[in-house]
Amino acid sequence: MPINLGSKSLPPSAAGWVSVSPSGIPRFWATIWSDVLKMSLEPSTRRKHLSALDRFYDAVKRQRGSDCLDRLIAEADSDALEECLVGFLAQLRNEAAATSVDKRSTWTSAVSFVADMLRFAGNASGDRAFEMEAKLLRFDALYRQLVPNPKTPAPPVRALPPLVIEDLYEIFRPDSPRNPFRTEALRWRNLLIFMLMLRLGLRRGETALLHACSFKQDFDPVTAKSVHWLDVEETDDGDPRYERPGLKTEPSRRQLPLSKEIVELVAIYTQNYRVRANYPHLLISQKAKPLSLRSLSEIFETATDVLSSESKKSLDKQGLQGVSCHDLRHSSAVLRMRRYEDAGLDLDKAQEKLRVFFGWSKTSNMPRLYAKAYFEPSLAEVWDEKFDTFLDALRRINPERDH
Structure with missing residues (x-):
């Protein structure tokens, strides 16, 4: 074994x-x-x-x-x-x-x-x-041409229903009465995990690998503004986890631009709620150890349990039993692909950009699947307008603490 x-x-x-x-x-x-x-x-x-x-x-x-x-x-x-x-x-x-x-x-x-x-x-x-x-x-x-079972067509890739994403915004808001996580520190940490996976499309293993110093900043003299980005990479840091996270492919090593909202959320978490630990990892458990892959999955199992009955019905219609880490990545990829197309990019260029952003190889067929994915127009509203409302609520509860 x-x-x-x-x-x-x-x-x-x-x-x-x-x-x-x-x-x-x-x-x-x-x-x-x-x-x-x-x-x-x-x-x-x-x-x-x-x-x-x-x-x-x-x-x-x-x-x-x-x-x-x-x-x-x-x-x-x-x-x-x-x-x-x-x-x-x-x-x-x-x-x-x-x-x-x-x-x-x-x-x-x-x-x-x-x-x-x-x-x-x-x-x-x-x-x-x-x-x-x-x-x-x-x-x-x-x-090499033999297979142990007949090849079946892959199920269609779909984003999570807009109703579910909107419900998750409410569930993960730290001051929400529906938030199922016990402590304020857990609520802010799990909110950050949710946002990294949904807005950046990070894989579960990539999220677990992040260090507090993975978030970088520099000054752009052309725009006279600060630019922020995330380094997705592996490090040799003596990881104590039994199931060690890792990058899936070589192209998974990449740099992702960060929005102001993600930068603010990372700062709130690291300055106020990140447990002090002898490890450089961003996401730390209550036992002061790097968060396990299983714990990441359990966060969304817990969130699934408190979804509204309407949200659970919409998941059931798509053949989903709950929300997983990878469902958030699917949702991010489907919407980003649609945004590239709406911006006037031809299909080949849009697929190329998607490969780079999500860490797929140059020959990966995944972008083509997302190009064909079903897209609910109301998802764009949840992604933008409802997200802005969500951010306003977050800023109102932003803790002003000095550590």
């Missing part, structure tokens, strides 16, 4: 996710694959791949009666490995049929692992090299 090595006694190069056997011994080829061949993987992606490989190791053990996958790879026994993959595919197909859960990512990880390891461990010369390369070409052509 994958375990996260996070001891401070370990050098940084030895920390992170690693696949181990039931006896706690690192799996040899899984470690070579993740730490040598795939060393650029982000921690969250590495954990998903290793979880898939762990399932493959277990499947091979059941099929052949012993934990022998590492030996089969070392011997470059391509015939035996193919048999193991066929058995694993059958297992995944049965699971997919029984649970209606997509198993493609697990299968893709297993196939890539076997192909990469055969190339690595089966390195040879002469006739054996030609024989191995021919087998690998056949392997790639056959197994």
Whole structure:
């Protein structure tokens, strides 16, 4: 199973996710694959791949009666490995049929692992090299196109209903009688989280990574005004969290311009409510530790519980059981895409800007999905007019404290 090595006694190069056997011994080829061949993987992606490989190791053990996958790879026994993959595919197909859960990512990880390891461990010369390369070409052509379950069309991407967003504005307002969070400090912290995810479209992991010093400022001599921006990046800071947040892709490292309202909200939180802690992270728990990924999700589960019945009905119509962190990112992307189009940008330019802002790769198809997303005209009113009213209410309760 994958375990996260996070001891401070370990050098940084030895920390992170690693696949181990039931006896706690690192799996040899899984470690070579993740730490040598795939060393650029982000921690969250590495954990998903290793979880898939762990399932493959277990499947091979059941099929052949012993934990022998590492030996089969070392011997470059391509015939035996193919048999193991066929058995694993059958297992995944049965699971997919029984649970209606997509198993493609697990299968893709297993196939890539076997192909990469055969190339690595089966390195040879002469006739054996030609024989191995021919087998690998056949392997790639056959197994990469197989899937454990039928491909289903992705559900349409939609912003949260305007009624829900307006309701969330009311719920997260610190002085609201509907605010479900106990203390004033929690209310201001959770409001900041809500605004960062909704207005900037930050992913959950990106939000958890933020430091208090991630918010930057400089003077622009051209406009004679201060400019503010946010650095979205990873840092090597001895993160104590068991499930360490990470950036999803390399393009996730980016700089985002900040509105005056976000700058003001960050200042209110950091100057008045951020718990003193021995960590540089922006979002701190009541125990003076960096806020966990699970805690971020629980904030919106709690907010969902106190939504109005009308808001819950509108969520149900969209097939949503509640509000999640990623729903806020969807909403931000749908509206920003529409704004680019309304500004007269052609589709290609609008998609390019969206890729940069939301941290997608240059070839990502995500902007095209948002371009086709359903857009409720009243969302623009909630985004602008209702937001302005919300800000006015916030400014009236802005604490004037010196610390």
